[in-house]
Amino acid sequence: MTDTAMSGPASFADAGRVRDPSAAPLTTADGLPLKAALRRSQRRLRLQAVLLVLPLLLFIFVTFAIPIAMMMSRSVQNPEVSEFPPETAAVIDDWDGEGLPGEEVFAAMARDLATGQENNTVGRVTARINREIPGARGFMLGTAREAATLQPPYKEAMLAANKGWGNERYWRLLKRETRSITPAYYLLALDYEYDSNGAIVKRPANYQVYQPLFLRTAWMSLVITGLTILLGYPVAYLLASLPLRTSNLLMILVLLPFWTSLLVRTSAWIVLLQQQGVINDLLVFSGLLGDGSRLRMIYNQTGTIVAMTHVLLPFMILPLYSVMKTISPSYMRAARSLGASNFRAFVTVYLPMTIPGIAAGTLLVFILAVGYYITPALVGGDSGIFISNLIAENMRGTGAQVRLAAALSTLLLVGVLLFYWLFNKIVGVDRLKFG
Amino acid sequence: MIASPNGHQNGNVGAGDASYVRFENVQKSYDGESLVVKDLNLDIPRGEFLTMLGPSGSGKTTCLMMLAGFEPATHGEIFLNGHPINNLPPHKRGIGMVFQNYALFPHMTVAENLAYPLKVRGMSKVEIETRVKRALDMVELPRMAGRRPAQLSGGQQQRVAVARAVVFEPDLVLMDEPLGALDKQLREQMQYEVKHIQERLGVTVVYVTHDQTEALTMSDRVAVFNDGRIQQLSSPKDLYEAPTSSFVAKFIGENNVLSGRIASIEGDTCRVDLDGGGTVGAVPIAVQGIGSRTSLSIRPERVVLDPGPDVPNGLDGVILELIYLGDHIRVRMDVAGNDEFIVKIPNGAEMRPLERGARVRLGWRTRDCRALDPVG
Numbered sequence: 001m002t003d004t005a006m007s008g009p010a011s012f013a014d015a016g017r018v019r020d021p022s023a024a025p026l027t028t029a030d031g032l033p034l035k036a037a038l039r040r041s042q043r044r045l046r047l048q049a050v051l052l053v054l055p056l057l058l059f060i061f062v063t064f065a066i067p068i069a070m071m072m073s074r075s076v077q078n079p080e081v082s083e084f085p086p087e088t089a090a091v092i093d094d095w096d097g098e099g100l101p102g103e104e105v106f107a108a109m110a111r112d113l114a115t116g117q118e119n120n121t122v123g124r125v126t127a128r129i130n131r132e133i134p135g136a137r138g139f140m141l142g143t144a145r146e147a148a149t150l151q152p153p154y155k156e157a158m159l160a161a162n163k164g165w166g167n168e169r170y171w172r173l174l175k176r177e178t179r180s181i182t183p184a185y186y187l188l189a190l191d192y193e194y195d196s197n198g199a200i201v202k203r204p205a206n207y208q209v210y211q212p213l214f215l216r217t218a219w220m221s222l223v224i225t226g227l228t229i230l231l232g233y234p235v236a237y238l239l240a241s242l243p244l245r246t247s248n249l250l251m252i253l254v255l256l257p258f259w260t261s262l263l264v265r266t267s268a269w270i271v272l273l274q275q276q277g278v279i280n281d282l283l284v285f286s287g288l289l290g291d292g293s294r295l296r297m298i299y300n301q302t303g304t305i306v307a308m309t310h311v312l313l314p315f316m317i318l319p320l321y322s323v324m325k326t327i328s329p330s331y332m333r334a335a336r337s338l339g340a341s342n343f344r345a346f347v348t349v350y351l352p353m354t355i356p357g358i359a360a361g362t363l364l365v366f367i368l369a370v371g372y373y374i375t376p377a378l379v380g381g382d383s384g385i386f387i388s389n390l391i392a393e394n395m396r397g398t399g400a401q402v403r404l405a406a407a408l409s410t411l412l413l414v415g416v417l418l419f420y421w422l423f424n425k426i427v428g429v430d431r432l433k434f435g
Numbered sequence: 436m437i438a439s440p441n442g443h444q445n446g447n448v449g450a451g452d453a454s455y456v457r458f459e460n461v462q463k464s465y466d467g468e469s470l471v472v473k474d475l476n477l478d479i480p481r482g483e484f485l486t487m488l489g490p491s492g493s494g495k496t497t498c499l500m501m502l503a504g505f506e507p508a509t510h511g512e513i514f515l516n517g518h519p520i521n522n523l524p525p526h527k528r529g530i531g532m533v534f535q536n537y538a539l540f541p542h543m544t545v546a547e548n549l550a551y552p553l554k555v556r557g558m559s560k561v562e563i564e565t566r567v568k569r570a571l572d573m574v575e576l577p578r579m580a581g582r583r584p585a586q587l588s589g590g591q592q593q594r595v596a597v598a599r600a601v602v603f604e605p606d607l608v609l610m611d612e613p614l615g616a617l618d619k620q621l622r623e624q625m626q627y628e629v630k631h632i633q634e635r636l637g638v639t640v641v642y643v644t645h646d647q648t649e650a651l652t653m654s655d656r657v658a659v660f661n662d663g664r665i666q667q668l669s670s671p672k673d674l675y676e677a678p679t680s681s682f683v684a685k686f687i688g689e690n691n692v693l694s695g696r697i698a699s700i701e702g703d704t705c706r707v708d709l710d711g712g713g714t715v716g717a718v719p720i721a722v723q724g725i726g727s728r729t730s731l732s733i734r735p736e737r738v739v740l741d742p743g744p745d746v747p748n749g750l751d752g753v754i755l756e757l758i759y760l761g762d763h764i765r766v767r768m769d770v771a772g773n774d775e776f777i778v779k780i781p782n783g784a785e786m787r788p789l790e791r792g793a794r795v796r797l798g799w800r801t802r803d804c805r806a807l808d809p810v811g
């Protein structure tokens with residue numbers, strides 16, 4: 001046989017075409033370099049391709065890329081404090097944060113107070129600062145009223161007007177908060193905050209909401225993904241191996257949920273699972289359950305997991321099916337003829353060949369689940385809601401809440417991208433098969 | 436990997452060797468309405484290369500699947516080495532198998548594919564390694580161990596599939612159109628290789644194909660299937676030269692058919708009145724008796740033009756078409772009402788020029804003309 005010359009895949013292509021490496025680059029008949037000629041001849045085709053996708057690119061840019069960029073930028077914005085004392089903001093950055101700032105900072109603050117008093121912008125910012133430094137509102141408003149009459153040196157004048165100006169924490173807060181970009185909302189989204197000295201600390205235990213919710217969202221999504229694999233795999237196998245007529249019918253049943261509104265499906269689960277619902281009624285009726293001990297299967301994690309597994313199941317079945325459909329039954333037969341029992345043949349031959357489908361389904365279901373909103377909102381109760389429910393809640397709130405929501409969303413996005421990256425490392429996205 | 440440890444030693448040598456594989460009155464139906472295999476009886480001795488040949492849908496694959504254990508027989512019993520195997524699951528039959536699409540496991544390397552049956556049998560690592568190496572040497576692919584099947588050419592995949600089917604030293608190997616996906620030249624080369632491997636290992640091979648050349652060149656015996664039945668079971672030579680039915684005569688090689696009625700039978704020859712006029716002599720093979728209808732079968736290369744006085748059967752024919760093929764000339768003629776009558780004339784020095792439309796006399800020896808069952 002002729003395999004002696006074939007030491008690697010590359011040598012197939014090279015066999016019998018050994019070229020002198022010193023030879024000049026190839027040219028066309030009229031002397032153009034071949035590469036340039038090839039590029040030119042393909043330019044038209046490339047242009048056509050670009051024109052064809054241009055509308056979609058524009059659409060995605062306007063409706064997707066820009067909003068996401070805006071959301072991400074909003075998550076770090078900090079307009080409340082920084083907009084009020086523009087002159088102080090300009091000079092306070094030079095202060096090293098030790099002791100009290102110098103005269104120039106006090107002078108700038110005096111001018112800011114004067115303009116703030118004129119434009120009525122002091123009130124809003126004092127409220128924000130007063131939240132962290134009680135009493136700040138009092139001395140700020142007080143001095144603002146007399147700002148026009150203050151005389152240099154301002155530092156002494158202001159300290160004389162009110163002892164509050166001698167609070168070092170106040171100035172440190174101002175230094176931090178007058179920066180127009182702040183990580184505060186990300187800290188909050190991860191249950192951290194600045195303490196009164198400006199150090200980053202964990203929030204008190206009873207305020208820790210978001211980190212546990214992120215973790216819960218992740219593990220419940222994993223559980224849901226696992227359940228869809230367990231339930232979807234046999235169904236996909238049936239779909240792929242039954243004769244066409246039966247499998248078509250089964251396929252319609254699988255796709256049926258797609259044709260029903262998500263709300264209708266979720267409400268159906270409420271009807272089934274609630275304490276006065278069908279399943280509990282049946283259990284009580286059949287005597288398996290006492291009337292007093294009806295199961296709580298909804299408005300908690302169980303409800304979310306059951307309903308979401310059902311909703312997301314087709315996204316697991318379809319990629320699995322599309323992979324299984326291409327696996328000829330002769331592989332299993334080959335394994336069995338080679339001496340493997342049915343189970344062993346399945347584990348060592350069939351299962352590995354369906355990994356691209358499992359992986360694609362996992363990716364789809366997990367990413368969809370992590371961002372799910374309606375179903376957890378309807379059937380999740382308190383313990384079964386996802387991070388997106390809190391994001392939505394914050395979206396409807398004040399400016400600061402919206403920025404927190406933006407930070408939470410960005411973290412969610414980063415989490416998903418991280419998952420995708422990890423997934424790519426382990427499975428390899430180019431091996432996936434979605435349909 | 437010469438003859439097996441399990442077959443020869445387990446006592447049943449006599450019965451096992453004469454009919455190592457035995458189909459006894461086997462019937463198969465998939466739908467409960469029609470029989471795909473009708474009453475199959477077949478004995479295959481140890482070490483034989485037996486080919487199942489037949490048109491599409493004649494039940495060849497079905498027979499192979501029943502033997503391998505993937506389809507249950509609806510009726511009858513299959514014996515392997517003297518033991519009934521109807522209730523033995525496929526993985527306990529120890530039968531090697533080569534599939535048409537090779538069925539190499541794509542997620543394993545060539546070496547892992549070959550190691551699979553050995554691992555399943557719990558062999559030691561060292562043992563597996565030496566056997567895999569020996570198998571790869573046998574199919575002359577010693578450097579391909581680390582490759583994935585997708586990185587091999589069709590012919591190389593084919594060889595790996597053969598190696599995998601014999602690496603665990605089965606006594607019986609089944610092959611279902613293993614060369615069907617290869618181009619003609621590679622197919623011919625692989626025919627020899629498969630045959631040589633079979634001879635070297637001494638394994639019994641049941642081979643399915645619908646390529647008659649393949650069947651004739653490789654087999655010890657050929658079973659011609661049609662409509663769920665074996666039409667003829669004989670050596671390649673007999674199959675071509677002594678077909679016992681019109682179907683086989685037509686299916687194997689080129690064949691001229693003349694219809695007629697038996698006029699008389701004397702010993703091992705008979706006279707037949709042709710429908711198109713004239714009377715010729717033939718060997719009665721499958722005829723009902725005097726007066727019954729029959730189809731005569733004559734191979735194109737056994738017909739001579741301008742027969743001498745020693746050739747008893749002479750007819751007139753008109754030349755319709757001449758095709759020059761180098762070493763011989765194909766002549767299509769109208770003879771006794773059959774305008775598809777083909778004659779092959781060797782391109783010899785003394786050949787006389789032929790013309791389209793010319794009327795020529797042709798003839799054949801009586802023993803080259805076989806009277807078979809009537810068709811149409």
Ligand SMILES: Nc1ncnc2c1ncn2[C@@H]1O[C@H](COP(=O)(O)OP(=O)(O)OP(=O)(O)O)[C@@H](O)[C@H]1O
Nearest residue numbers: 465466471489490491492493494495496497498645
């Ligand atoms: N799994 C099956 N279910 C139902 N009918 C089947 C099945 N497999 C084969 N058949 C039918 O049985 C008959 C014989 O099929 P088989 O595959 O044995 O033919 P074959 O001789 O191998 O043909 P080919 O040369 O085309 O491979 C065909 O009519 C086919 O339609």
Ligand SMILES: [Mg+2]
Nearest residue numbers: 495496497611
């Ligand atoms: Mg077949």
